[in-house]
Amino acid sequence: MLTAEFLAKLTAIVGETNLLTDPVDCYAYAYDNSRKIFPPLAVAFAISQEQIQAILLCCNEYRIPITPRGRGTGTAGGSLPEQGGLALSLERMSRIISIDPANRIIIAEPGVLNQEIQDAARPHGFFWPPDPSSAPFCTIGGNLATSAGGPHAVKYGTTRDHVLGLKAITGKGELIKAGCNTTKGVVGYDLTRLLIGSEGTLAIITEATLKLTPLPQSTGGITAHYKNIQSCAKAIAAIMAQPKIPSALEFLDKASLDLIRSRNTGLLPDDTHAMLMIEVDGSDVEINETGQAILTACKNEGLIKSERVIDSKALWVARKALSPLLRDIAPKKINEDVVVPVSRLPELLQGLTELSQKYRIANANFGHAGNGNIHVNLLVNPDNPDEMNRAEACLSEVFNLVLALNGTLSGEHGIGSEKRAYVGLEIDSVTMNLMKEIKHVFDPNNILNPGKLFPKG
Amino acid sequence: MLTAEFLAKLTAIVGETNLLTDPVDCYAYAYDNSRKIFPPLAVAFAISQEQIQAILLCCNEYRIPITPRGRGTGTAGGSLPEQGGLALSLERMSRIISIDPANRIIIAEPGVLNQEIQDAARPHGFFWPPDPSSAPFCTIGGNLATSAGGPHAVKYGTTRDHVLGLKAITGKGELIKAGCNTTKGVVGYDLTRLLIGSEGTLAIITEATLKLTPLPQSTGGITAHYKNIQSCAKAIAAIMAQPKIPSALEFLDKASLDLIRSRNTGLLPDDTHAMLMIEVDGSDVEINETGQAILTACKNEGLIKSERVIDSKALWVARKALSPLLRDIAPKKINEDVVVPVSRLPELLQGLTELSQKYRIANANFGHAGNGNIHVNLLVNPDNPDEMNRAEACLSEVFNLVLALNGTLSGEHGIGSEKRAYVGLEIDSVTMNLMKEIKHVFDPNNILNPGKLFPKG
Structure with missing residues (x-):
């Protein structure tokens, strides 16, 4: 159950039109392409980094699980609100912030569709190589969360090879900046690629600097x-x-x-x-x-x-x-x-x-x-x-x-939820524990997409 | 000062011929291409992953700073034993473990020279793209520690784009396995690239699976x-x-x-x-x-x-x-x-x-x-x-x-030690603190290359 107090705070952050609480409305955000159904208790639509930060701080205060979500095309259950709580849809953060063909860069919000990136890049002679089958209706936020591939990865690599930098809000509600705006950069730890493929368990990406490739x-x-x-x-x-x-x-x-x-x-x-x-x-x-x-x-x-x-x-x-x-x-x-x-x-x-x-x-x-x-x-x-x-x-x-x-x-x-039972076959317990400790650094209250990516229990 | 007890334990791990304690001998391991001089109190040469693990456990027990080192060609001071303690030279871990041209992979120990990788790959029609000017005499361990580039990065990318997986011993002495043996893989967090460019502050790489590119x-x-x-x-x-x-x-x-x-x-x-x-x-x-x-x-x-x-x-x-x-x-x-x-x-x-x-x-x-x-x-x-x-x-x-x-x-x-005074200009304090917390997860006693990469104090 979400308290009236919590919902009032959420409403104050995103506004009434960006919050769903009717179970019928929420049901549309209960599934992904794993075909499992886990209805959230509420759905919030963020339209800015500041809102995402405020929502995460609020969810920490009330210990409400929060599951970020692009367009729900994932097949592993990564965006299922398995523990109820709040689904945070990023579909309304759909702005291409800048296109810089001279430096082969597009900066975009997480809700932009993969296809929209391709359409924006093409007139300048570029494309963004990740191309999952769902490209026309999946978001780049989801592509980043899973390090999506696709048929052209054999020549061009996957998502992690085509991102220069990120802004993100960690599970504990802090804004971090990872990577840089250039094709070379070795200042500090590579948080960019630590977040790519982390399936929304460490931080919510609010802005991505994508590296373009000549068509x-x-x-x-x-x-x-x-x-x-x-x-x-x-x-x-x-x-x-x-x-x-x-x-x-x-x-x-x-x-x-x-x-x-x-x-x-x-x-x-x-x-x-x-x-x-x-x-x-x-x-x-x-x-x-x-x-x-x-x-x-x-x-x-x-x-x-x-x-x-x-x-x-x-x-x-x-x-x-x-x-x-x-x-x-x-x-x-x-x-x-x-x-x-x-x-x-x-x-x-x-x-x-x-x-x-x-x-x-x-x-x-x-x-x-x-x-x-x-x-x-x-x-x-x-x-x-x-x-x-x-x-x-x-x-x-x-x-x-x-x-x-x-x-x-x-x-x-x-891994999402679908392969949790098997992940321990591949990752040994020492390495797994280290990953859990990293998760704890980003999300000490374990409210951000809890339970995903790691073995159960 | 290193105690006789600590040195006896080290000797038991690596053997007498792999340990230097005479200040004259140690002086040869006091510098890199930053041209600063910080003599270690002892130099150990590891020849196996097990030895590295034992050395790290021992250094944790006695709280002795340990600085890993390839061939000392770095220019930023990353391999300087600034706080004395133990220099761990990886130059004797110089085995190419396997060459697998069908899968475009070389697995190698950290002390293999960049040029030796090129020489091993060339007969099969491949090369490994990172090519710093020091290629004939720098180690791949050092290349990984700095995410080395070179003139061909403009087309081929830097070190982080050409590594599939790693084995490493963390600062607290645990063996971890990062990444995989294939060109695609999204199981768990990307520890491979978290270690690449971390300048030996998180873990000591003991084995690297390098992705080859057609010549x-x-x-x-x-x-x-x-x-x-x-x-x-x-x-x-x-x-x-x-x-x-x-x-x-x-x-x-x-x-x-x-x-x-x-x-x-x-x-x-x-x-x-x-x-x-x-x-x-x-x-x-x-x-x-x-x-x-x-x-x-x-x-x-x-x-x-x-x-x-x-x-x-x-x-x-x-x-x-x-x-x-x-x-x-x-x-x-x-x-x-x-x-x-x-x-x-x-x-x-x-x-x-x-x-x-x-x-x-x-x-x-x-x-x-x-x-x-x-x-x-x-x-x-x-x-x-x-x-x-x-x-x-x-x-x-x-x-x-x-x-x-x-x-x-x-x-x-x-960053090493040379740019510590400036790193805070680029990385904001929130992101920096998160990096420090990640460092703490890998190396809670702060004995692994302490003081490097982060601002002083």
């Missing part, structure tokens, strides 16, 4: 079709072992291809059991050179055909629609984003096939293969308790396999 | 000569405002050019008052395209001539020799590495000229202009107290100018 002159596409998953996995390793880096290298297994075929008649040949969708970018000559090197690396005994694609738009639309399509056939799919070193991909994909058979759980695997980042989707019926038990056991083995292959549990989605 | 096919050179510093600064901004990024963009002012002329007769024309040394890399076609774009951007009213250079080796040798040459003419030069946004370089260079005149302090300015990173060298005679006073006042104004231009005090050297 490639043009892009080209290549598709490669394989008889089986093993030959496809070998080709991925071969492509990444040679120096010409693709700008995207996406893998699709048979289940994913079948799903695309079911909605796009004639788009894909029937005998393709695994496929690569490859993008190269640069000048025409670079595209030609890189494309040639990649076509050579694609060749092995399992290759059916590989070819350059003049207009790859239809394929990308199909690829980007995969996640929502999977929702249609399995609304409660268990969606993971594990990563292994690319040379271990053949072992991972073989192992996933075996685990699917062992536990009789259908799965569909696709993803950003150039980084070794595979989206493993266990397609389950939540009303079948036996299947759910098998899926849980299967998932546990998937994670053990990933770690045995020297991989990591999450490449871009984060 | 460019070839490189090309361009030189551009200017009548005055203002037109040269304008050209830098023009080059960086267009999308074709050079792999190096080095600026030299008249004083730097005169110094090179004095040792390399005929290398440079007499009327050049400012100069750019530019490198481009890639395929022949890319070099041609990027080179053409840069030659166009170089053009303005102050350009004397710009030209492609077939063999740029002689120029690079001259450029890399500049810092040592400056030592010859001014052994106690005050050497800074400030950074401003590239569009503000004209104002910075104009301001430096004015401050040099105002305080009657000769200076030489050169550096990594593509990042806005200028090495400001105040050439002073330490035996002239009046000149030293004027230099101090001048330096203070230099830093104020840099911050007024939205810059940062250090792009690659760090």
Whole structure:
């Protein structure tokens, strides 16, 4: 329960029009793309750094849990108000503060959409490389909170590589300034990257200085079709072992291809059991050179055909629609984003096939293969308790396999609440305790997105 | 004074041959390239992670300050054993643990030289981008401690962009594991980059997983000569405002050019008052395209001539020799590495000229202009107290100018002990206190490189 006194203080900070307390209204802020539901007791919309600071001080005073939120597109439960309390939506802090093409910088508030950053940068010949599938409707605040990736990370890196500095309010309500305005800077500890990927557990980002990258002159596409998953996995390793880096290298297994075929008649040949969708970018000559090197690396005994694609738009639309399509056939799919070193991909994909058979759980695997980042989707019926038990056991083995292959549990989605049960498999207890102590420095009353990112209990 | 008991414990950990206590021997570990002298009371050489952990536990028990050290090439005093105690040299932890070209990774101990990493990567078609001038004799541990840059950072970024994971022993003696083995990973807080650039104040790095980059096919050179510093600064901004990024963009002012002329007769024309040394890399076609774009951007009213250079080796040798040459003419030069946004370089260079005149302090300015990173060298005679006073006042104004231009005090050297007096100008007290609390989490007894990085007192 939130007291009248607390709510009166909140109202004084943000104004009546920026505070929701009706449970019906609050329900719209109860979920994210993990599809779990945790209604907050109130929702506040901040429109300034000063308001965020005042809200955090107030929540500290009354010990009210506060969960920051962009547009709720995360898949790991990071923005769920699990302990009730206050949801703080940053969607109304949507100002691009400045565009400075001469220094390749955009300074923006956290509620700006990823796509709005791209639209602002493009006329100046730049883009901001992080490009999750949700780019048209996710916020940069959320991108920063999870260190979001996307298909182009194989060439351009993830969010943490494209931010120069931040302003933020810590859990205890202090305004801090991290990083700088230049592409080089080593004064003090790197708080910028400590906050990036911290899933809103340390501080609420109020302003980000984003580093822009020149738009490639043009892009080209290549598709490669394989008889089986093993030959496809070998080709991925071969492509990444040679120096010409693709700008995207996406893998699709048979289940994913079948799903695309079911909605796009004639788009894909029937005998393709695994496929690569490859993008190269640069000048025409670079595209030609890189494309040639990649076509050579694609060749092995399992290759059916590989070819350059003049207009790859239809394929990308199909690829980007995969996640929502999977929702249609399995609304409660268990969606993971594990990563292994690319040379271990053949072992991972073989192992996933075996685990699917062992536990009789259908799965569909696709993803950003150039980084070794595979989206493993266990397609389950939540009303079948036996299947759910098998899926849980299967998932546990998937994670053990990933770690045995020297991989990591999450490449871009984060831990949130969904992977808390497994994070202890990857991070040892000493390192975990150190992270908890860092959390305590930023948020001594543990009111900021409490319970997220760390193992339960 | 170190007690016999403490020294006996140290001897038991590292063995007699890895411990120096004779003041004459210890003196060799008393300095770095800041040219200050602080002799440690003992020097230990660790050869394993376990030894480092045992040493840190022992130093905690006896409250002995411990200063980690690579090869002492740092310029900011970061490795000076300022409070006596123990110097911990990592030069004997010089093993490359594994080379994994398929996954573009080298795992190495901290005492491996930067050049040894390059030599190990090259046969596989890769390099590790950080390339400080001291590359042949500096360690990667030191590179990590300072987040070292170098001329190629303009295209490839600095050390923090090229490390996937770390093992380290914290100040309180706990082994932690940060990051992962893959190019994507978002599990837990980013301790990797928190340690990079922390100047050995949080933990001692015992193992680093370095991310390799494909070697460019070839490189090309361009030189551009200017009548005055203002037109040269304008050209830098023009080059960086267009999308074709050079792999190096080095600026030299008249004083730097005169110094090179004095040792390399005929290398440079007499009327050049400012100069750019530019490198481009890639395929022949890319070099041609990027080179053409840069030659166009170089053009303005102050350009004397710009030209492609077939063999740029002689120029690079001259450029890399500049810092040592400056030592010859001014052994106690005050050497800074400030950074401003590239569009503000004209104002910075104009301001430096004015401050040099105002305080009657000769200076030489050169550096990594593509990042806005200028090495400001105040050439002073330490035996002239009046000149030293004027230099101090001048330096203070230099830093104020840099911050007024939205810059940062250090792009690659760090704070160490040399810039402690100024760090409070850039980092506000709230953020500074948070950094101190983080330091306390890692090193509660403040024995690990105590006093460095933070303002005094």
